[in-house]
Amino acid sequence: MHGLINRSIQCFIRDSYGAKNWRLIADGAGLGFESFEAMLSYDDSVTLAVLDAAAAELEKPRTELLEDLGTYLVSHPNLEALRRLMRFGGSTFVDFLHSLEDLQERAALAVTGLHLPTLELVGEGEDGLFKLFCASEHAGFGHVFVGILRAMSDDYGALALLDHAGREGQREVIEIHLIQNGYSAGREFDLAASSPQQRSA
């Protein structure tokens, strides 16, 4: 798995549960180092070992951790840059949902070797019901996206109910019930970055 993904998991654990817990988890996973390098690739088994160790150490189901990771990715101040990139998807939450179909290509264009799941959005908001299909060789990305969508709906000021609806064939399914596209003002988004965004490492 790409270093960026591994590093996201590391920063999520460190920022949410403290540096000490991260060290315990890194030890538990048998990493042999304390910090992932964002621009290197790691064997998939390393990521899975970290997730297992985190679930054991923090006594949380893996699915719940993955969802929290998703929320963290687009709502923590340290990752403001990522939230901004997601907001480039469109001016409303519905636009944003449609832009997810481009996410894999956008990510691959931005970072060589970064493979995100293929996303397909089905349904049109007449009744406010959408399904997001998430295809990846790694199960669990769907839960990350539930967390991401939950945080992004807040960011856009949309009122939406989100559920991981299991799998259909090889794909994970997320059900989205959009109750109101513009429910509240949401957070500000200016196309121009106000200042160079620093990701604290």
Added chain:
Amino acid sequence: MQDFTERAVAFDKLMPLHLQLDTNGCIAHAGPTLRKILADEFVLGRPVSEVFELRRPARGASAAELAAAIGENIHLRMVNGSGTRLKGMVTQNPLADGLLLNLAFGISVVDAVRDYHLTITDFASTDLTVEMLYLVEAKSAVMAETLELNMRLQSAKIEAEEQAYTDALTGLKNRRAMDHLLASALHGEKPFTMMHLDLDFFKAVNDTLGHAAGDLVLEQVATVLNDVTRSDDIVARVGGDEFVLLFSGDLKFEVIDRLCTRIISRLEEPVEFDGQPCRISGSIGIVQSKMYDQPDAERMLHDADIALYASKHKGRACYTLYSDELLENAAHTEPPKGRENTAA
């Protein structure tokens, strides 16, 4: 009419990816770049819904349904199996009755340029596609360099770390590595056994046969210790002639007895140096993590040293398992002879 043709040419120049539909939703005209990607397909006069699938809004692509999408973002996919995606907007056509669709490749432009051999002239000069392609290429080139640098630094880092944790003479772990590994063993909360080994008569070998002989003996000691331990046990040279061994698991007394007896007898096999036999032995002190409620590194190393001390006192070439009585005895005995001089 002249006026109409001029306007149509202007449309082609300004919007090379546009479509004009007649009132029945059939294609009346396609911009030049769109004609290029539709290639041989005879599209003029065909219903647009036979050429493009309307992905968003997710309904049919009839004239009425497209008209309902005026002012919205639309997403299209070519139905010829190429999978090419386009996005765009719909308006009333100011030139004729019917709709005008202006399209763009969006993020799939990189693939589209490659697949359809598009050139700079296929895009309007106001379109930022060419600038975007420039950025993509520039970024990829820079990133490839960065990636290569990362790999080089990473290998250098691994090598440096290995050197920093390895005893150069014997290839065993060094004191720094042992401290680190002991700390993670304590972290792990799994039982383990620690042995502190100090060579006997090593100073005599060094003094009579020289340092080269001493080095040869140390290399032989490393071989012995590697032989008697399992691959996940840890052997470290922590001083001139001092070694620490960490065994995972709470070893039974019989196992400890067998191990130590084997280590000592193998150490006592003389090594030849310049035709002269170098004879040494070893004294061992042992502690186990289960002896402590809250095992900590300093305490365990200290107690292993006390046990080692006791072995030296018993006449060397033996081992002692730590117990609290040893600590009391140690308080009023002299250090064993030669012990203070052996560390390098």
